[in-house]
Amino acid sequence: MRNQIENWLDEFPYQEAVERIEKLEAQRRGLDAQISQLRAFINLYTRNRPAKVEPKPEELTLGELHDEAAPNPSPTQNGNKPTFRQAILAVLGSRPGPWHVEDLRGELAHEGQISRDQKGSNKLLTMVSLMTKAGQIERVKMGVYKLREPTERLEVTASQ
Numbered sequence: 001m002r003n004q005i006e007n008w009l010d011e012f013p014y015q016e017a018v019e020r021i022e023k024l025e026a027q028r029r030g031l032d033a034q035i036s037q038l039r040a041f042i043n044l045y046t047r048n049r050p051a052k053v054e055p056k057p058e059e060l061t062l063g064e065l066h067d068e069a070a071p072n073p074s075p076t077q078n079g080n081k082p083t084f085r086q087a088i089l090a091v092l093g094s095r096p097g098p099w100h101v102e103d104l105r106g107e108l109a110h111e112g113q114i115s116r117d118q119k120g121s122n123k124l125l126t127m128v129s130l131m132t133k134a135g136q137i138e139r140v141k142m143g144v145y146k147l148r149e150p151t152e153r154l155e156v157t158a159s160q
Contacts, residue, residue, distance in 0.1 A: 036122060036125075039122060040122065040126060084108075084113055084114075084123070084127055085127060085130075085131060085136075087108060087111060087113045088104070088108065088124075088127060088128065088131065088137070089131075089136065089137075089147070091104055091107045091108060091111075092104070092137060092145065092146060092147045093147055094107075097146065098140045098144045098145060098146040099144065099145055099146065100143055100144050101124065101125070101128065101143045101144070101145065102143070104124065104128075104145065105120065105121060105124050108120075108124065128145055132145070135148060136148065
């Protein structure tokens with residue numbers, strides 16, 4: 001029996017297995033990104049077709065996306081509760097320096113703005129992407145964001 005194990009170990013293509021795992025993990029990351037994007041499209045579709053599928057409460061609704069699209073939405077657009085965009089700006093401004101997205105998610109979940117599951121994470125990643133494109137926040141590096149300096153903030157008009 002020990003001889004069989006030794007033979008198998010001698011013949012095992014170790015380097016090929018390591019390379020295959022690296023390749024599969026890269027493919028998985030690509031698939032995860034595609035799945036997230038498709039989920040966002042499906043969520044947009046289902047929110048636009050409410051009679052067919054009921055949206056989940058922790059996901060952004062079309063109304064919220066519209067309200068949140070403004071760079072500086074009015075505090076009254078979402079009642080007394082700040083919009084999700086305003087909540088992100090408030091958390092980022094609560095202390096100097098950059099925030100890791102996981103810390104940001106934890107704080108927003110603590111405030112009741114998002115859930116602690118994958119849907120909450122997807123909602124946050126979608127919004128920080130929109131806010132980065134709008135010039136409200138800056139992506140320091142992957143998964144790390146900070147407020148843009150006032151002189152760096154971009155003006156976004158309604159036509160954009």
